[in-house]
Every structure is written in C-alpha cells, then in structure tokens.
Amino acid sequence: MLRAFYRSLAPPIRHSSLRMPLKGKIPGRRMFSVQDSLPRLPVPPLDQTLNKYLRVVQPLLTPEEFKETKQIVEKFAKSPGPELQEKLLHRANVTENWLADWWLDTAYLSPRGPIMIHINPGLTMPPQDYTDEKGQLKFAAKLIAGALDFKIMIDEQTLPVEQLGGKPLCMLQFYKILSACRIPGPKIDTWKNYPPNEPNPPGHIIVLRNNHIFSVDVYDKSRKPLPVSQLFKNLKIVAEQSQQSTAPLGILTTENRNTWGSAYKRLCKDKDNKKAFDVIHRSIFVLCLDRLFPLDNPDSRLTVTANQMLHGGGSDLNTCNRWFDKTLQFIVGPHGICGLNYEHCSAEGPPITALVDHVVNFCDKAEETTNSPVESDPPRRLKFNLDTQTLEDIEAAKVHADSQISDLDLTALTFNHFGKAFAKSSKVSPDAFIQVAIQLAYYRIHSEHGSTYESASTRMFQSGRTETIRSCTPEACEFTRAMSEGKPREVTEKLLRTAITAHRQYTADAISGQAIDRHLLGLKLAALESGQNVPDLHMDGAYATAMKFKLSTSQVPSKASKTVMCYGPATPDGYGVCYNPKDEKIHIAVTAFNTSPETDSSNFVRVLEQSMLDMRTVLGETVTSKL
Ligand code: COA
Ligand code: HC5
Numbered sequence: 001m002l003r004a005f006y007r008s009l010a011p012p013i014r015h016s017s018l019r020m021p022l023k024g025k026i027p028g029r030r031m032f033s034v035q036d037s038l039p040r041l042p043v044p045p046l047d048q049t050l051n052k053y054l055r056v057v058q059p060l061l062t063p064e065e066f067k068e069t070k071q072i073v074e075k076f077a078k079s080p081g082p083e084l085q086e087k088l089l090h091r092a093n094v095t096e097n098w099l100a101d102w103w104l105d106t107a108y109l110s111p112r113g114p115i116m117i118h119i120n121p122g123l124t125m126p127p128q129d130y131t132d133e134k135g136q137l138k139f140a141a142k143l144i145a146g147a148l149d150f151k152i153m154i155d156e157q158t159l160p161v162e163q164l165g166g167k168p169l170c171m172l173q174f175y176k177i178l179s180a181c182r183i184p185g186p187k188i189d190t191w192k193n194y195p196p197n198e199p200n201p202p203g204h205i206i207v208l209r210n211n212h213i214f215s216v217d218v219y220d221k222s223r224k225p226l227p228v229s230q231l232f233k234n235l236k237i238v239a240e241q242s243q244q245s246t247a248p249l250g251i252l253t254t255e256n257r258n259t260w261g262s263a264y265k266r267l268c269k270d271k272d273n274k275k276a277f278d279v280i281h282r283s284i285f286v287l288c289l290d291r292l293f294p295l296d297n298p299d300s301r302l303t304v305t306a307n308q309m310l311h312g313g314g315s316d317l318n319t320c321n322r323w324f325d326k327t328l329q330f331i332v333g334p335h336g337i338c339g340l341n342y343e344h345c346s347a348e349g350p351p352i353t354a355l356v357d358h359v360v361n362f363c364d365k366a367e368e369t370t371n372s373p374v375e376s377d378p379p380r381r382l383k384f385n386l387d388t389q390t391l392e393d394i395e396a397a398k399v400h401a402d403s404q405i406s407d408l409d410l411t412a413l414t415f416n417h418f419g420k421a422f423a424k425s426s427k428v429s430p431d432a433f434i435q436v437a438i439q440l441a442y443y444r445i446h447s448e449h450g451s452t453y454e455s456a457s458t459r460m461f462q463s464g465r466t467e468t469i470r471s472c473t474p475e476a477c478e479f480t481r482a483m484s485e486g487k488p489r490e491v492t493e494k495l496l497r498t499a500i501t502a503h504r505q506y507t508a509d510a511i512s513g514q515a516i517d518r519h520l521l522g523l524k525l526a527a528l529e530s531g532q533n534v535p536d537l538h539m540d541g542a543y544a545t546a547m548k549f550k551l552s553t554s555q556v557p558s559k560a561s562k563t564v565m566c567y568g569p570a571t572p573d574g575y576g577v578c579y580n581p582k583d584e585k586i587h588i589a590v591t592a593f594n595t596s597p598e599t600d601s602s603n604f605v606r607v608l609e610q611s612m613l614d615m616r617t618v619l620g621e622t623v624t625s626k627l
Contacts, residue, residue, distance in 0.1 A: 030157055030158060030159075030160075030161075031153075031154075031157040031158065031159045031160075031161065031171045031174065032157055032171060033161065034161055034168045035170065035171065035172070035462065038168065038170055038460065038461060038462045038464075039460070039461055039462070040092065040096065040097065040098075040461060040462055041092070041097050041098060041099055041458060041461040041462070041463075041464060041513050042092070042461075042512075042513045042514070043085070043088045043089050043092050043098065043519065043522070044513065044514050044515075044516075044519050046077065046081050046082065046085045047077065048514070049516045049519045049520065050073050050076070050077055050081070052509075052515070052516045053073065053516050053520065053546075054066075054069070054070060054073055055474065056470045056472070056473070056516070056546065057069060057542045057543075057545070057546050058474060059449050059472060059473075059474050059477045060449065060451055060472070060542070060545050060546060061542055061545065065541065065542060066542075068540075068542075069540055069542040072536050072537055072540050072542075073537060075536065076535060076536065076537040080527065080532065080535055081523070081535075081537075084523045084526045084527055084535070085523070087526040087529075087530060088519075088522050088523065088526050091522075091526070096462050096463055097461065097462055097463035097464065098522065099465070099518055099521075099522060100463045100465070102521070102522065102525050103465055103518070103521075104191065104345060105188070106521065106525070107344075108182075108189070108191070108344060108345045109182075109188050109189045109190065109191065109345070110188050110189075111257070112256055112257045112258050113256060113257070114254055114255060114256055114257075114400075114401075114404065115182070115253070115254075115257070115324050115325070115343060115344075116253070116254040116310075116311055116319075116322075116324050116401065116404065117310060117311055117404055117405075117408055117567070117568040117591075118567075118568050119343070119344050119567075120310075120324055120341050120342060120343050120344060120567070121310070121341070121342060121344070121349065121556075121565045121566060121567040121578070122306055122307075122308075122309030122310030122311070122339060122340070122341050122565065122566050122567070123309055123339050123340045123341070123342070123349075123352065123353070123356060123556075123563065123564070123565045123566075124302065124305045124306050124309055124339040124412070124562065124563060124564050124565075124566075125338045125339045125340065125356060125359075125360055125560065125562075125563060126360060126560055126562040126563065127301065127305070127336045127337060127338070127562070128336040128337075128338060128363075129336055130335075130336050131334075131335055131336065132334070133239065133334065135336075136289065136332055136333070136334050137232055137235045137236055137239060137289070138228075138232055139332060139336075139338065139363065140231075140235055140287060140289060140330075140332040141228045141229075141231035141232035141235055142228055142362070142363045142366045143287070143330055143332060143338070143359055143363055144205065144218055144231050144287065144330075145225065145226075145227075145228045145231060145362065145366065146358060146359035146360075146361075146362030146363050146366070147178075147284075147285060147328075147330070147355065147359055148218060148225040148284075149225070149358065149362055150355050150358040150359065150362075151178055151196075151284065152225075154174050154175060154178065154196070155196040159171065159174055162350070162354075162459075164457060164459070164460060164511065165511070167460050168460075169457070169459035169460060169464075170459045170460070170461065170462055170463060170464050172462075172463055173346060173347035173348065173351045173459070174347075174351050174354075175195060176193050176327070176346035176347060177327055177328060177342075177346050177347050177351055177352065177355065178193075178284050178285060178327070178328065179193055179194040179195070179196075179201070179202045179282060179283070179284050179285075180192065180193035180194070180326075180327040180328075180345075180346050181193075181280065181281040181282075181283075181325055181326050181327060181343075182325040182326075182327070182343050182345050183264070183281060183325065184253075184257055184260040184261040184264045184325065185257070185261045185264075185265075186258055186261040186262045186265060187258070187261070189257055189261070191345040191346070192281060193327075193346070194281075194282050202282040202283060202284055203217055203218060203219040203223065203284075204216060204217050204218060204279070204282075204283055204284065205218055205283050205284050205285055205286065205287055206279070206280050206283040206285075206286045206287070206323065206326070206382075207235065207238050207286075207287045207289060207379065208250060208286060208287070208288045208289065208321045208322065208323065209238055209239060209242040209288075209289040209321065210242045210243070210244065210245040210246065210291065210321065211245050211246050211247065211248035211249070211250065211320045211321055212238075212241070212242040212245075212246050212381060213249065213250070213276070213280070213323075213381070213382045213384075214238050214241075214242075214379045214380060214381050214382065215279050215283065215379065215380045215382060216234050216235070216238065216287075216379040216380075217234070217376050217377050217379075218231065218284065219376075220374045220375060220376050221375055221376070224374075226374055226376055227374065228366060230373065230374050230376060233373075234376070234378065234379050235289070237378055237379050238289070238379050239289070241379070241381065245320075247386055247391060247394060248315070248320030248321070248394060248398075249384055249386065249390075249394065250320055250321065250322050250323045250324075251315060251319065251320045251322075251394055251397045251398055251401060252264075252390075252393060252394065252397050253322065253323055253324040253325045254311075254319065254322075254324055254397055254400070254401040254404075255393075255396075255397045255400060255401075256400075259393070259397075260397075263389075263390060263393050264277070266389070266390075267384075267386075267390060270385050272383050272384065272385050273384050273385055276382040276383055276384050279382055280323060280326065280382070283326070285326065285327070285328040285329070285330060286322075286323050286326040286328065286329040286330070287329075287330050287332065288312075288318065288321050288322055288329055288330065288331045288332065289321075289332055290308070290312075290317075290318045290321060290331060290332065290333040290334065290337075291317070291318060291321070291334070292333075292334045292335070293308065293313050293317045293318065293333065295335060295337075299411075300412070300413060301337075302412040302413060302414070302562070302564065302587075303410060303411055303412045303413070304337070305337050305339060305412070306339075306410055306412040306564060306566045306589050307408075307410055308331065308333060308337060308339070309331055309339035309340060309341055309566070310341065310408070310410065310566050310567070310568075310591075311401070311404070311405050311408065312331075312405075313405070314401075314402050314405050314406075315398035315401055315402050318331075318333070319398075319401050319402075319405065320398070322341065324341065324343065325343060326343060327342060327343050327345070327346050327347075328340065328342055328343075328352075328355075329341045329342065330359075340352070340356060348455065348457065348465065348466060349455075349554065349556035349565055350457070350556065350557075353556055353557065353558040353559075353560075353563065353565075356558065356560065356563065357558055357559040357560045357563075360560040360563075361559075361560070406594070407593050407594050407595050408568060408591060408593065408594070409591065409592045409593060409594050409599075409600065409601045409602075410566060410589065410590070410591045410601055411589070411590050411601040411602040411604075411605045412564050412566060412587070412588065412589040412590075413587075413588060413605060414562070414585050414586070414587050414588070415585060415586040415587075415588055415608075415609055415612065416584075416585050417585075417609075417612070417613060417616070418584065418585075418612075418616060419581055419582045419583050419584045419585045419586050420581045420582065420583050421583040421584060422616060422620075426619040426620070428497065428500045428619065429500060429503070429504045429507075430581050431503075431507070431555050431581070432499075432500040432501075432503035432504045432507070433500060433612075433615065434555070434579055434581065434586065434612070435452075435454060435469075435471040435476075435503050435553070436471075436476050436479065436480075436496065436499045436500055436503060436615070437608060437611045437612045437615055438452070438471065438551060438553060438577055438608060438611075439452065439471060439472060439476040439477070439479075439480050439499075440479070440480045440483055440611040440614075440615065441604060441607040441608040441610075441611045442480075442550065442551060442575075442604075443477075443480035443481070443483075443484060444480075444483075444484060444607050444611065445603065445604065445607055446550075446598065447484075449472050449477050449480070450472060450549075450550030450551055450574070451470070451472060451545060451546055451547070451548055451549050451550055451551075452470060452471040452472040452549060452550065452551040452553060453468050453469075453470070453471075453549040453551065453552050453553060453570065454468070454469035454470075454471050454553045454554060454555075455468075455469075455553075455554035455555075456468070456469045456507055456510035456511050456515070457511060458510070458511060458513055458518075460511060460512070460513075461513060464513075467510040467511070467513065467515045467517060467518050468510065468515060468516075468517035468518075469503070469506050469507055469510045469515065470506065470515075470516075470517075470546075471503060471506075471551070471553065472551075473499065473502045473503060473506060474502075475495070475498050475499040475501075475502035475503075476499040476502065476503065478495055478498075478499070479492065479495040479496050479498070479499040482495050483614065483618075489617075489618060492618050493618050493619065496615060496618050496619065497619075520537075520538070520543075523535065523537075523538075524538045548570075548571050548574075549570040549571060549574060550571060550573065550574040550575070551574060551575050551577060552567070552569055552570035552571075552574060552575070552576045552577070553576075553577040553578065553579075554578055555578075555579055555580070555581065556578055556579075556580055557580055557581065558580055562587065563580055563587065564578065564579075564580050564587040564588065564589045565578045565580070565589065566578055566589035566591060567591065568591050568593075569591055569592055569593060569599075572593055572595065572596055573593070573596040573598055573599055574592070574599070575590055575591065575592050575599060575601070575604055576589075576590065576591040576592075577589075577590050577591075577604075577608075586612075588605060588608070590604050590605050590608070592604065
C-alpha cells in the first residue's frame with residue numbers, strides 16, 4: 001500500500017543542475033525505494049524497559065528514593081504494565097509507526113509554550129563576504145535558487161537514501177520540510193504540508209522585510225525555477241516597497257500557543273486575512289531579509305549570528321521580521337550574516353542540514369548570470385486587516401518576546417584543539433567522547449549529576465523520529481567523580497573507556513528502538529487513551545526528575561564549515577548543548593537562562609573545552625605509552 005502511495009507521488013524524472021552527495025548515501029537508490037522494506041518501530045519487552053529505567057534513575061536519586069521507586073516499578077510490572085504493553089503491541093500491529101502521531105502531538109502540537117527559543121532551532125550558515133544591501137539581495141537570490149535546486153531532488157524523489165551504521169534510513173522527513181507550516185489553535189496546533197504531487201503545487205515563497213509580508217513567485221509560467229537574475233529583480237522590488245517598517249503580525253508567532261491560537265481564530269473571521277494566512281502556509285519557505293544589527297559587541301560573530309538565527313535579537317531588531325510557525329525560514333542579514341530557523345514538527349536537524357549544505361555549496365559555485373527576463377508576476381504584498389485588538393496583541397507579544405530574549409544566554413564557538421579524528425585514533429566513538437565530556441563539565445560546575453537528553457535517530461524505522469539517549473549513565477558518573485577526586489590516570493582512563501562504551505551501547509539501543517523513553521511515554525499514553533489514570537510509575541517523583549533534563553543535547557553534523565545549530569534549554573536551570581564535530585575541530589553552541597543563577601553558557605563552554613582537553617590527556621598518554 002505504501003509503495004503505491006510513493007509511486008503515485010513520483011513525478012517524471014528531470015535532473016538537478018547541481019548535485020552534492022549526502023553523507024552516507026547508498027548509491028543508485030532512489031529516495032523512497034527502500035521505504036516499504038524498512039522495519040517498523042518495535043515495542044521493547046516490558047521487563048527490559050523497567051530494568052533499564054531503574055538503572056538510569058539510580059544516579060539521580062537518594063538511596064531511599066531509589067528504594068521507593070523500585071517498589072513502584074515492581075508493582076507496575078504486575079499491573080497495569082502488562083495490560084498496557086498489550087495495547088501498545090496491538091497499536092504497533094495496526095499502524096505503520098505506533099509512536100509517530102503520538103509523538104507529533106506530545107512533543108510539538110500540544111505543548112502551549114512559545115516555540116521561539118524553546119522548540120525552533122536556529123542554524124548558522126558560513127558568513128558571506130557582502131557588506132551592503134545589494135550584496136544581501138544578490139546572495140538571497142542565489143540562496144533561493146539553491147533551495148529550489150534541492151527541491152528538485154525532493155520533488156523527483158531522486159535524493160539518495162541516507163544511511164546510519166550501514167542501514168538505510170526513512171526519507172519521509174525530506175518530503176515534509178518544504179511547503180509546510182504549523183497552524184496555531186486555541187487548544188492544540190495543527191501541522192499542514194502541501195506535497196509536490198498535488199495538482200496545483202505552491203510556486204511562491206514568502207519574503208519578510210521590515211515586517212512586511214510579500215508573496216514572491218519563484219517559478220515561471222512553465223514551472224521552471226526563475227533564474228537568479230530574475231529572483232534578484234523581484235527581491236529588489238520587495239526592498240523598494242518595504243522601506244519603512246510596518247505593524248509586525250509575525251511577532252504573534254512568538255507568543256504562547258493559546259494566545260496566538262485565539263488571535264489567529266479571530267483574525268481568520270476576516271476573509272482577506274484567511275486568504276493571506278493560506279498564502280503563508282502554502283509557501284515553499286520563508287525568506288527573512290533582515291535589517292542591520294550591531295556586530296561590535298563583545299560576543300564573537302558566531303555567537304551574534306546564532307542569536308539572530310534563534311530569535312532575531314529583539315523586537316527592535318529582527319524578531320518581528322519572522323514567521324516562526326513556518327517550517328523553514330532562511331535568514332539573510334546585512335554584513336554577510338545568514339542562516340536559518342526551523343519549526344520542528346516536520347523533521348530533525350539532519351534533513352535540514354542536508355538542505356543547507358546543498359544551498360551553501362550551490363551559492364559558492366553559482367555564477368553571476370544576466371539571463372534575459374522571464375515572464376513572472378511581480379511580488380505581492382499580503383493584505384491583512386488588523387483590528388485594534390490585534391494591534392494590542394502585537395504590542396503585548398513584543399514585550400513577551402523581548403523578555404524571553406533577554407533571558408537567553410548563548411555562547412557559540414569553535415573548539416579548535418581537536419575533533420573526531422583524535423577520538424577515532426584513540427579508538428573511541430567521537431560522539432560518546434563529547435557526551436562524556438559534557439557530563440564531566442556539568443559535574444565540575446554543579447558537583448552533581450544531571451538528567452541528560454541526547455537525540456538519537458530512529459529513522460531506521462518507517463516514519464522514525466527520535467529516541468532519547470540518557471547520557472548520564474552510571475559509568476559516566478563514576479568517571480566524572482573519579483576525575484574530580486583526582487584519581488590516578490590508570491584509573492580514570494579505564495573508567496573513561498568504560499563510560500564511552502556504555503554510552504555507545506545506549507546509542508546502539510536507542511537507534512534500534514530498544515531504549516526506554518518512547519516506550520515509557522507509549523505506556524502512559526496507552527493508559528490515558530483507554531480512559532485509565534496516569535500510572536503510578538509516571539506520577540512518581542523519580543520519573544519527574546528523570547524527565548527534567550538539565551542537559552538537552554544533540555549532535556547535528558553538516559558538511560558546510562562553520563555551521564552550528566542552537567536551541568534553548570529544556571528546563572529553567574538547564575543547558576541546551578548542540579555540536580557539530582568536524583575532523584579537526586568541533587563547532588559548539590550552548591544556551592542557558594539568565595534568570596538561573598546557577599547556569600552560565602560561557603562558563604559551561606569554557607569548562608567543556610577544559611574537560612575535553614583533560615580527557616584527551618587521559619586517553620592521549622595511553623596512546624603514547626603504547627607506542
Ligand atoms: N574507534 C574508531 N572510530 C569509531 C569508533 C571507535 N571506537 N566509534 C565510532 N567511530 C567512528 C564511526 O565509525 C563514525 O565514522 P564515520 O565518520 O566514518 O561515519 C564516526 O566515528 C562517528 O561515530 P560516532 O561519533 O560514534 O557517532 P555517530 O555518527 O554514530 O552518531 C548519533 C551518534 C547518536 C549522533 C547518531 O546515531 C544519531 O542518531 N544522529 C542523529 C541525531 C539527531 O537526530 N540530531 C538532531 C536532533 S534535532
Ligand atoms: C519530552 C519532550 C522532549 C522534546 C524533544 C525534542 O524536541 O527534542 C529535540 C528533537 C528530538 O526529538 O530529540 C531535540 N532537542 C530538544 C535536543 C533539541
């Protein structure tokens with residue numbers, strides 16, 4: 001059935017003008033060719049999950065608390081655990097992916113907090129060398145052309161199938177990142193996308209400048225992508241028509257979802273507004289042409305760029321010039337600063353960075369052309385009728401957004417001492433090395449262990465998204481304590497290697513659907529869906545502690561240099577840590593909240609750098625002594 005679905009999507013084959021191999025491609029396999037043969041996400045055995053759960057909560061609890069939790073878990077194993085497990089197994093039998101819809105609702109559509117900073121990651125792109133508005137528009141035109149070039153491979157399903165650990169991955173996320181949008185609701189949001197096989201697929205993007213919202217066609221009448229020269233011409237028209245800033249409707253997308261959802265519902269009663277919203281939702285992506293912001297502050301350029309990509313710098317800078325509900329917002333600032341902000345419903349970081357890598361490569365190579373003019377409609381400013389209530393809502397949203405932005409503390413930098421190559425030469429997993437270093441840094445600063453979330457991809461399964469790697473393993477804790485106690489190197493080296501192996505094992509479990517977080521969530525949702533109470537296991541303080549992630553981390557690799565993703569912490573007193581490991585360096589972005597007296601992103605980065613250097617010593621000396 002699925003195969004027929006994908007076949008029905010397949011358009012006639014044309015060829016992308018510029019191809020870039022994706023990491024780990026399987027040559028010759030078309031995008032959905034292995035989709036049907038991908039396994040389904042398993043439901044792990046109940047006792048396996050419960051045993052692992054006890055193992056991961058132990059380091060976070062006092063011995064008394066642990067004893068109590070153990071009793072609660074033993075009770076759950078008798079009832080209602082087995083009955084809920086049955087329900088999950090049944091769901092897994094009758095759905096393509098037992099978790100997919102639940103996850104979309106639980107992680108994204110139901111939570112009512114703002115998506116700016118908290119859900120939408122920012123992504124920096126390598127700085128460009130233009131310094132004026134003409135350069136900004138020229139680069140933006142190339143960027144649009146690069147994204148459309150990647151879109152050809154999505155539309156024609158010619159993207160090579162990605163793989164992880166030698167296994168092919170589900171490619172569905174690529175089909176959901178363009179022409180997609182989150183739509184607010186007063187109680188729950190929805191997510192919509194307009195796939196390329198629909199009869200009248202979208203052929204426009206949205207361009208935001210000085211808060212004005214324009215619809216700009218990017219295809220000619222015969223649906224060929226417009227040449228860069230024509231795109232540039234259209235962007236110039238947008239720039240000419242948006243010299244003065246206007247009421248920033250887009251700032252409402254930074255609000256609590258209930259607030260924005262109610263405002264949206266009211267605004268939609270007006271026909272013009274409803275029509276204009278649809279144009280935004282359908283658009284292929286958003287392009288934000290930003291205004292000048294100060295670069296002469298003490299932060300590094302990378303930190304300033306990351307802030308612009310994550311939140312836009314405040315309502316007097318570029319935060320109003322955004323539409324955070326849109327799946328993809330390319331951001332092109334003056335002075336060569338550029339990147340992207342993306343809404344998370346559709347996809348994790350890797351498909352986004354694959355697209356960005358392609359765009360960066362395309363822009364580097366794109367020649368200046370002066371094609372003869374092509375027939376296309378000029379940009380159209382979207383017409384919104386804003387009542388007094390909406391103007392008041394906008395003012396309130398500015399205040400809320402600014403207070404969140406001033407609370408965000410972000411440090412982005414490149415660790416230049418070594419990268420993946422060193423870890424590999426020391427025969428350890430680079431990702432596990434970095435994760436254990438994050439544990440060490442946290443322990444050095446806080447003298448305690450903190451519940452940690454690392455994203456693992458479950459795209460080996462049909463419609464797979466993620467599972468949690470709980471990096472705060474008992475082995476990592478033992479190592480961090482030994483380091484802090486100044487134990488001899490022979491001891492710390494052994495403990496470090498053990499911690500790295502434990503992390504690697506957790507990763508292997510997570511990517512093969514055998515970790516615990518999604519299973520425990522499924523058991524809870526199975527109870528709720530059948531009208532039962534939330535089980536005691538999930539009401540226990542230990543579960544709450546385990547879910548209070550002091551460290552929210554992920555690896556988001558890219559091919560393009562100087563690319564780093566960033567997102568806010570998951571708890572008020574936690575950190576968000578994202579890294580992009582290269583062979584000889586690691587790009588890192590850390591966030592914290594200023595309102596938390598215990599956390600400081602620049603201090604965390606400093607201690608993390610020192611932790612990695614110390615861990616190299618622990619491993620490096622061994623390598624030398626073995627020679
Ligand atoms: N000795 C030598 N080399 C080793 C090694 C060892 N002991 N262990 C691993 N390596 C190598 C690997 O073979 C790999 O080689 P490659 O560069 O040729 O591919 C490289 O080191 C990197 O492996 P590692 O660092 O162990 O991690 P990984 O690439 O398998 O990534 C995850 C681990 C968890 C990040 C990955 O499985 C994943 O799920 N990624 C997606 C995360 C995601 O979705 N992020 C976005 C969230 S929005
Ligand atoms: C319990 C809800 C956690 C939300 C998870 C989330 O959004 O995580 C991001 C992606 C993922 O699915 O792992 C990752 N990040 C929080 C580390 C940015």
